Amino acid sequence: MLKQIGNYLKSKASVRLMTGFYLVAGFNHFLNPDFYISLIPPFFTNPENINVLSGLAEILLATAILFYPSRKYASYGIIAMLIAFIPSHVYFIQIGSCISDGLCVPNWIGWIRLVLIHPALLFWAWLVGKSTA
Template sequence: MGAQWDLYVMAVLYVLAGVNHFVNPTFYLRIIPPVLKYKQLINSVSGGAEIVFGVLLLTPYRSTAAVAVIGLLIAVFPANVYHLMQKGAGMKVPIWGLWLRLPLQGLLIWWAWQYV
């Protein structure tokens, strides 16, 4: 895979995460803050975006896709905060995992930034 093996890993992770929005929508629907309407639409759009951006990371549009990934990560951050505030939103997620997810978002942004 060459020196940019991590790019392939990142692309596959986003595609798989996007597919999971459609395979396991309940998880995502439960962590969308209630102030937001059209939860099904939000889930479908964010999942579809992850798939598209993941694929685009492997094309000449890599830089644009990386910026889009960063925007998506920022846009979904409130769901991560809500998930923590709701102590897992009824899911069996350890509280330390919910706390870890917040700085992980920053790490994912940094990772995508490497391809801008």
């Protein structure tokens, strides 16, 4: 069963799904910047610029993942980007997984995002980088 999941995660459908996922996320940085800016830890300067760069990176990497010649490097870029987002996930947990006038979830969901979902996204990006589909 794990082999079947791994094969699916390297499939053409998975590549397209990843592209859509990061395109939507990237454009959302421009449509709802306040949501993302409030998740940036206060020790980072220029959160508006960080938000714009994050959105652009997601859009560019999503586009690059579509094409086989750039797929491996785009997957490395997505992995690096996801690692760069870890401080935001930790910060979200530190503030009780609740942003005033924004996202507010039980704290365990913040932990699930950090401990399970984020590593799954990293693994998915790594597998898509190996895809020849």
